[in-house]
Amino acid sequence: MENKAHIVVVSIPVFSHQASIQSLCKRLLQLNPHLHITLIVPILNSLSNASKSLIDSLSSYNIHSILLPPISFPQASNIHPSLQLPRAMSQSIPSIRDALISLYNSNNKLVALIADYLAYETLELAKSLNILSYIYFPTSAMVLSLCLHSSWLHQTVSCEYRELQEPIKIPGCIPIHGRDLPTALQDRSSEVYEHFLRRSKGLYLANGILVNSFKELEEETITALQEQSKKNKFPSIYPIGPIVQAGWVNNDNNNHANHYNDSDCLRWLDKQEPKSVLYVSFGSGGTLSQNQMNELALGLELSGQKFLWVVREPNDLPSVNYFNGSSKHDNILRFLPNGFVDRVKGAGWVVPCWAPQVEILRHKATGGFLTHCGWNSTLENVVHGLPMIVWPLFSEQRTNAAMLSDGLKVAERVKFNENGIVEREEIAIAIKRVLIGDEQTKIRAAMEVLKNASADAMKEDGSSAMVLSQLAMEWRNIGG
Known part of the structure; x- marks a missing residue:
């Protein structure tokens, strides 16, 4: 030494x-x-x-x-x-x-x-x-x-x-x-x-x-x-x-139900078609209000596309978990709209609070990433080359979102209404553009260039x- x-x-x-x-x-x-x-x-x-x-x-x-x-x-x-x-x-x-x-x-x-x-x-x-x-x-x-x-x-x-x-x-x-x-x-x-x-x-x-x-x-x-x-x-x-x-195993001491543990969500991905699933996560500290969570759930359903969603207990303060990077696991499903889980069964997978993000981003079934634009998540996505839907919440995330959507043109940016809510129809449109629309071909090609450049760097x-x-x-x- x-x-x-x-x-x-x-x-x-x-x-x-x-x-x-x-x-x-x-x-x-x-x-x-x-x-x-x-x-x-x-x-x-x-x-x-x-x-x-x-x-x-x-x-x-x-x-x-x-x-x-x-x-x-x-x-x-x-x-x-x-x-x-x-x-x-x-x-x-x-x-x-x-x-x-x-x-x-x-x-x-x-x-x-x-x-x-x-x-x-x-x-x-x-x-x-x-x-x-x-x-x-x-x-x-x-x-x-x-x-x-x-x-x-x-x-x-x-x-x-x-x-x-x-x-x-x-x-x-x-x-x-x-x-x-x-x-x-x-x-x-x-x-x-x-x-x-x-x-x-x-x-x-x-x-x-x-x-x-x-x-x-x-x-x-x-x-x-x-x-x-x-x-x-x-x-x-x-x-x-x-x-x-590079990815790591979740060592959170909170107990998950067996059907929500990390390996289960990856096994679910194993059964999906290549590039067919939208990964939805707002980082280690971001949260949505109850109203916004409802709109996101119904937007995912309305899109008709497959998704893997990391869900947290709602809160009106989007940065409420910024310091501890976690929230309660207890019965997260109670915050979702009535009947939502049954209606999307087979098409969607809900994970409480935490998921192995790097493993999900690199999975062949993952076709896009709906993200809050935290820079860690942004770079992890660049490394894996997925088209993005950017949904900034706080801090510098709006600046990152502007650079990704307006500058690099590798992301679809959601639009908030006059009450600060992204409505379900807007969510569904953005998802379709990134996963199946003509726009996704351009975004995917641009992301592939950045992916190769990041590896070279x-x-x-x-x-x-x-x-x-x-x-x-x-x-x-x-x-x-």
């Missing part, structure tokens, strides 16, 4: 981010085993079963993990959901500082810190120890560009962005309507907006930003970012994606692999 350059990686207490950054750690060691990696994991309230499973898997990769003391807020506290994470990370800074100093003093040749974008406050800690500091940006280069240009936007636009009549033009990015900017930018008077600006400004402290994308996916955006880096206006930009999971001599290998070699040389 003493001969290996030591890298510290700081995660955040959100399952999807933990999954992504741990995949990065494994990828680093795969490309350069002459590194020693320690992962620091802040905890909000308690560690979820899904997070425990991820952390347990690290030991086989010789990745050491440090679990910090949990941070909790009083149940009666009035903290906005979007601010819970920033507050938790701020409160975790003293514990992160203690862990960093301990590692630094242990003569393990600590040379660099990599922090999740939402753990940007740790960059100052790295500077104080005179070690290199990097941000791992787990979403798209377009969203990264938006963050780096946010101060400029704030100064040049005086009204709410959603009120702008013309799309916003950011160098290297597709023009985007103000309503499609991240949720944090939708109310300029809010504390959430102020924190977004502060967090984006914090990116400039980094020596470099590792963005989970690849040149062939966002070539113009990445090129524009790197040109600004050469002029010393931005930190160095390293496109290292797609960093995705991750090959040993591919664009992303070479960037990450070179960076790892620089750290190794510093560590001596």
